[in-house]
Structure formats: structure tokens, C-alpha cells
Amino acid sequence: MRRQKKPCPITEAGIRYVDYKDDRLLARFITDYGKILPSRLSGVDARHQRQLSKAVKKARYLALLPYVKGQTA
Amino acid sequence: MAKLKIRRNPTRRYEAVYIFDSALEDATIAEKLEKLQGLLNLAEPATIEHWGRRQLAYKIGRHENGYYVISNFTAAPAVLPEFERALKLEESVVRYLVTLYEHELGAPKLSDEELASRRRASDDDDDDEE
Numbered sequence: 001m002r003r004q005k006k007p008c009p010i011t012e013a014g015i016r017y018v019d020y021k022d023d024r025l026l027a028r029f030i031t032d033y034g035k036i037l038p039s040r041l042s043g044v045d046a047r048h049q050r051q052l053s054k055a056v057k058k059a060r061y062l063a064l065l066p067y068v069k070g071q072t073a
Numbered sequence: 074m075a076k077l078k079i080r081r082n083p084t085r086r087y088e089a090v091y092i093f094d095s096a097l098e099d100a101t102i103a104e105k106l107e108k109l110q111g112l113l114n115l116a117e118p119a120t121i122e123h124w125g126r127r128q129l130a131y132k133i134g135r136h137e138n139g140y141y142v143i144s145n146f147t148a149a150p151a152v153l154p155e156f157e158r159a160l161k162l163e164e165s166v167v168r169y170l171v172t173l174y175e176h177e178l179g180a181p182k183l184s185d186e187e188l189a190s191r192r193r194a195s196d197d198d199d200d201d202e203e
Contacts, residue, residue, distance in 0.1 A: 021143065061170060062168065063092070063133060063168065065130050
């Protein structure tokens with residue numbers, strides 16, 4: 001039996017392009033350690049997941065998001 | 074999808090994010106920013122947004138905070154190498170990123186109809202889902 005597909009949270013929010021500067025949005029799609037959440041878990045559609053992964057990587061470079069979270073420096 | 078236009082004198086829209094040393098005075102940052110933007114020889118002035126000081130998600134060298142500035146501009150690709158070289162040499166800039174401008178923050182919301190039609194469209198072609 002097939003599970004019902006989750007609606008894409010990014011599409012639902014009316015976002016057409018995932019912006020790397022929107023760290024509050026991006027933060028919803030990373031794990032507690034700062035890894036990108038798989039779309040299998042978040043329900044993000046493929047198009048937005050591609051945008052998301054690029055955006056997260058840019059945001060990390062700009063120190064808007066951590067590369068590794070929960071690390072005691 | 075945006076229509077592609079073929080132009081004789083190609084310019085592209087870019088977005089640059091600068092992270093300045095937050096220890097500098099606001100006036101010094103403004104001055105440095107102006108100098109850097111000046112290198113672009115812009116036909117029309119850039120849209121500049123100051124985010125101001127915020128904490129970095131991780132330390133960059135000795136810096137824990139940065140002063141963020143975002144600039145949107147239209148320029149010929151040929152000016153970029155020199156611009157980026159200057160940025161690299163500029164010590165007041167902790168980090169920078171120049172990207173093609175794709176979309177603005179807080180894109181316009183889809184209307185309910187658009188949303189519904191998207192839903193329908195995506196229901197039709199989700200056979201490749203697990």
C-alpha cells in the first residue's frame with residue numbers, strides 16, 4: 001500500500017525560489033547536527049529540494065548556518 | 074519561467090554579499106563598501122541592503138560577528154574578475170559571495186488557484202515516488 005504523499009512545505013508556504021539568505025526557512029530543513037534533511041522526511045518536492053540543498057550550502061559558506069551544529073568549540 | 078533575451082551588450086544581474094569586520098566603525102564600512110562597489114562601473118546604482126552586525130554561525134578566523142551587506146546590481150561579466158580580486162585583497166572583508174541574482178527574499182505568494190493547480194499537476198506525475 002502506498003502512503004499518502006505529504007504536501008511540500010515549501011510550495012505550501014508559497015515560496016517559488018528558496019533563497020540562501022533566508023536562514024530561518026533553511027533552518028527548518030536541517031537536522032540537529034546541521035545536515036540537510038532528506039526530502040523523504042520533510043516532504044519537500046524534488047525541485048525545491050534541489051534549490052534547498054544549494055541554498056543551504058551557500059548559507060553555510062556565509063556563516064548564516066553552521067556546517068556542524070551542536071559542537072562544543 | 075522568465076523569457077531569455079538575447080542582447081548585444083550582455084549584462085547580468087548579480088547579487089553580492091559582503092561580510093565586513095564587525096569591529097570597524099559604520100562610517101569606515103560605508104566607505105569601503107563604496108570603494109568596492111565603485112569598481113563595478115555600474116550604469117545604474119546598485120540596490121544595497123544593510124543587515125548590519127550579526128553573529129556568525131561559526132568562527133571565521135578570529136571573527137565571531139560580521140557586518141552583512143547585500144548588494145544587487147547589473148553588470149557586465151567582464152568586470153567581475155577584477156572586482157573579486159580586489160575583494161580578496163580587502164582585509165576589512167571577512168568573506169564575500171557573488172552569485173547570479175535569482176530571486177528576492179519573501180517571493181510573492183502563490184494565489185490559492187495557482188496552489189490548487191500545482192497540487193493537481195504534482196498529483197499526476199508522482200509515479201516515481203516511493
